[in-house]
Amino acid sequence: MMYDKLMRPKQFEQRDFSRMKKKNITDFATIIGLLGACGVVMSALYAGGKFSLFFNLQAFLLVVGGSSFIVLIKFNFQHFLRAALIALKTFFVKQENPQSIIDTIIDIQKNVRIHGLLTLNTDNISPPYLKQGLNYVVDNINPIIIKNTLHKEMLHTMERHQSGIKVFRALADVSPAMGMIGTLIGLMQMLSDLDDPSNIGPAMAVALLTTLYGAMMAHMFATPIADKLFLRNQEEHLLKMLITDGVLGIQQALHPYVLEEMLLAYLPGSQREGGRWKNPHPTSLGRHKKNIPHAEHLQPAQPHYAPTENEPL
Secondary structure, eight states, X not given: OHHHHHHSOHHHHTOOOOTTOOEEEEOHXXXXXXXXXXXXXXXXXXXXXXXXXXXXXXXXXXXXXXXXXXXXXXXXXXXXXXXXXXXGGGTEEEEOOHHHHHHHHHHHHHHHHHHOGGGOOOTTOOSHHHHHHHHHHHTTOOHHHHHHHHHHHXXXXXXXXXXXXXXXXXXXXXXXXXXXXXXXXXXXXXXXXXXXXXXXXXXXXXXXXHHHHHHHHIIIIIHHHHHHHHHHHHHHHHHHHHHHHHHHHHHTTOOHHHHHHHHGGGSOGGGGGGSTTTSOOHHHHSSOGGGSOOGGGSOOOOOOOOOOSSSOO
């Protein structure tokens, strides 16, 4: 360990490869969408006049509590609590910039080509998935084993996220059914007491509240969160595929610009123009871009003349 520190070049050791650390960013789209939907519904309820008529504790507990207990039947307690924590990703996301990750991988590859793999210090490299892959490369592990290990790590992470998505999908399926059950219970209680016709209207309104609560819980809460978690899952899967290809490219000693061109395929077409392969720097290519002849200035190659069989050489 002391030998590695002594032999490591200072230029390589001082480079900071942790610039794409995750940043907690508030997802204002989720917050604005949730508050906007609730605001529209509340304004419609308030326009009806009797705002307190739409609040009933018994109906609320029947829908929310009953739906939660039924979801617990489908999943275990650990998955249920984990889903509640995963739901926070819809409001606060730790964002990783794919372009920043690509730039970091390219910088690492350039330094590895100059100083060698043994001088690579992975202590300040993030995210952990990239650090894990680079440690395998430094340890000279077989590329097939590295690829399989990283893919297994990625698949297990995706499966854990899918469990949280399934919990909210199940909650979206159960909530309307519990609302209908509450409505049927209210109707039965109402029909059992028809002696006083003045109580039929209020009792009917309270019975229908459970259907309203069930529909709101399914389509304003559970389904949007499940869809947003699915989007987060796809974004993380794409980033880990990018990192996996970058780690394997470093191990295969690909040229930095070839590796960058391969990794830029993970970005949308509008973001690929900013790559250093598209806009090469004069010092990076060893010649200025304006000195590179354009296609229209190039002379077509002359066909090679081969003498016929009867023609003297």
